[in-house]
Amino acid sequence: xKKLFSLILTAVLAISMLAGCSGNRTGGIVNTDGSTSMADVxxxxxxxxxxxxxxxxxxxxxxxxxxxxxxxxxxxxxxxLSSRELKQEExxxxxxxxxxxxxxxxxxxxxKNTVTDLTTEQIAEIFTGKITNWSELGGADxxxxxxxxxxxxxxxxAFEEIVGVEGACVYTNEYGSTGDVxxxxxxxxxxxxxxxLSAVDSSVTAAKVNGxxxxxxxxxxxxxxxxxPFVMVTKEDVELSQAAQAFLDFASxxxxxxxxxxxxxxxxx
Amino acid sequence: MxxxxxxxxxxxxxxxxxxxxxxxxxxxxAIQNIGLFQFLFGKTWAAGRDQYGIxxxxxxxxxxxxxxxxxxxxxxxxxAVFLAKVAPKNISNVIRPAISLLAGIPSVVYGLVGMCVxxxxxxxxxxxxxxxxxxxxxxxxxxxxxxxxISLSETALETVPKEYEEASLALGATKLETYFRVSVPAAxxxxxxxxxxxxxxxxxxxxxxxxxxxxxxxxxxxxxxxxFLTTGISIELNYSQDGSLQRQALFSIGLVLFLxxxxxNGFLNLVLKREKEG
Numbered sequence: 001x002k003k004l005f006s007l008i009l010t011a012v013l014a015i016s017m018l019a020g021c022s023g024n025r026t027g028g029i030v031n032t033d034g035s036t037s038m039a040d041v042x043x044x045x046x047x048x049x050x051x052x053x054x055x056x057x058x059x060x061x062x063x064x065x066x067x068x069x070x071x072x073x074x075x076x077x078x079x080x081l082s083s084r085e086l087k088q089e090e091x092x093x094x095x096x097x098x099x100x101x102x103x104x105x106x107x108x109x110x111x112k113n114t115v116t117d118l119t120t121e122q123i124a125e126i127f128t129g130k131i132t133n134w135s136e137l138g139g140a141d142x143x144x145x146x147x148x149x150x151x152x153x154x155x156x157x158a159f160e161e162i163v164g165v166e167g168a169c170v171y172t173n174e175y176g177s178t179g180d181v182x183x184x185x186x187x188x189x190x191x192x193x194x195x196x197l198s199a200v201d202s203s204v205t206a207a208k209v210n211g212x213x214x215x216x217x218x219x220x221x222x223x224x225x226x227x228x229p230f231v232m233v234t235k236e237d238v239e240l241s242q243a244a245q246a247f248l249d250f251a252s253x254x255x256x257x258x259x260x261x262x263x264x265x266x267x268x269x
Numbered sequence: 270m271x272x273x274x275x276x277x278x279x280x281x282x283x284x285x286x287x288x289x290x291x292x293x294x295x296x297x298x299a300i301q302n303i304g305l306f307q308f309l310f311g312k313t314w315a316a317g318r319d320q321y322g323i324x325x326x327x328x329x330x331x332x333x334x335x336x337x338x339x340x341x342x343x344x345x346x347x348x349a350v351f352l353a354k355v356a357p358k359n360i361s362n363v364i365r366p367a368i369s370l371l372a373g374i375p376s377v378v379y380g381l382v383g384m385c386v387x388x389x390x391x392x393x394x395x396x397x398x399x400x401x402x403x404x405x406x407x408x409x410x411x412x413x414x415x416x417x418x419i420s421l422s423e424t425a426l427e428t429v430p431k432e433y434e435e436a437s438l439a440l441g442a443t444k445l446e447t448y449f450r451v452s453v454p455a456a457x458x459x460x461x462x463x464x465x466x467x468x469x470x471x472x473x474x475x476x477x478x479x480x481x482x483x484x485x486x487x488x489x490x491x492x493x494x495x496x497f498l499t500t501g502i503s504i505e506l507n508y509s510q511d512g513s514l515q516r517q518a519l520f521s522i523g524l525v526l527f528l529x530x531x532x533x534n535g536f537l538n539l540v541l542k543r544e545k546e547g
Binding site for chain 1 (some may be wrong): 279296315316317318389393396397398399401479483484485494496503504506507508509511512513515
């Protein structure tokens with residue numbers, strides 16, 4: 001009897017797994033894949049979307065902008081997520097960008113650091129290794145630890161491009177994720193780093209850039225200059241499933257604005 | 270039944286072949302593109318500028334492993350001698366489980382402790398900007414290879430026939446002379462195996478050193494942030510574009526790492542074979 005029961009249970013479980021597959025085909029699941037910087041925004045959007053369309057599940061996996069874009073081009077996910085503008089070659093392969101939000105890249109220092117207002121030139125000099133001690137900026141006599149992201153990261157390319165230090169940075173340490181940078185800046189008084197504004201918390205200080213402190217208002221009106229787009233990527237000529245289209249429409253609609261704002265990013269329109 | 274066992278054996282061989290072939294196929298294009306010499310001996314790794322030289326990574330892996338061996342092997346070896354020969358039973362009964370526990374700790378935990386304790390300590394002692402450095406990685410690696418060195422050496426020492434030691438003692442040698450002049454030489458092949466396995470573990474370790482090494486592709490220097498072959502792959506894989514030269518170059522690093530491990534294994538076999546023949 002027990003054996004029969006477990007057999008039936010196994011069968012039911014196996015069938016329910018198949019049910020999951022068929023749900024995928026009829027469009028109940030949207031797979032999104034890409035930038036780790038977009039985790040908060042995606043979380044907020046997914047939650048809000050679930051209230052509207054409870055039958056559609058939106059999956060998010062944070063693998064990085066590059067692999068998100070190649071994922072949507074290969075068809076392994078429905079919507080790719082990129083925290084940088086698309087490259088020419090990616091657009092040639094058919095990638096289409098839908099900007100859903102703007103994000104400031106904050107320059108973060110340890111809360112104990114007294115240097116909290118920097119010019120773009122000073123930032124460039126710190127990151128290229130011309131300024132190596134905080135005392136040169138009016139701070140304590142301590143060496144500067146320059147923290148950044150690894151090559152290929154959307155935050156890194158956005159930051160280096162905007163500040164004008166592309167390929168010229170002399171990093172003390174490189175980290176594989178936004179959270180690592182913030183955590184390590186928070187634990188080292190000498191450190192300076194950069195991270196998505198939406199991910200900055202009270203454990204670090206976001207420095208003013210040219211006298212403007214990063215916030216939603218200053219990113220939206222453009223006065224805070226270190227900013228980048230959050231992009232949902234689809235492929236040209238590939239029709240989205242109904243579910244994916246519904247999610248994309250929702251994310252680009254004014255309805256999504258409060259959720260994007262709540263996640264620390266800026267609604268672009 | 271025999272067929273089943275044969276199949277299992279073949280599956281293992283097949284998997285090794287599959288991985289080897291895959292690594293070669295995906296690793297060669299970038300090397301051809303960049304040029305073998307440029308790739309192996311180029312001093313700059315900067316994917317953003319299309320510069321793919323892995324000399325700093327290779328040298329870091331060699332220095333890191335060598336450092337770990339220099340620190341880890343003496344400690345491990347003397348601990349093994351202590352446990353096998355000198356220690357009273359009740360003391361070795363405490364130390365032995367502690368060592369097997371050390372072997373069971375996941376590498377990410379070593380990394381975490383290194384990151385939270387070792388790195389800030391180095392920063393304060395040596396007045397470094399960050400503290401993430403080759404030195405930190407060496408210390409973490411040295412601790413990580415201890416368990417395998419200790420337990421293998423100890424086993425080797427314990428299998429030395431009692432008669433050897435008794436004969437030595439009977440000839441008037443002291444206990445310490447007996448251990449180091451008779452037992453250790455008799456167990457040397459086992460100890461050599463332990464060291465080579467330690468090297469293998471140190472070369473292949475990724476997670477723990479990624480958390481303490483700083484991961485900038487500098488030429489190795491004790492107090493500077495460095496990038497190993499293993500961490501070079503894992504830190505850039507997520508964000509590299511599929512099919513790009515960067516992604517292909519990461520596979521090429523994998524191929525180089527694979528050859529490293531093959532060399533070490535080959536060396537191990539040579540050591541064991543020579544022992545058997547000698």
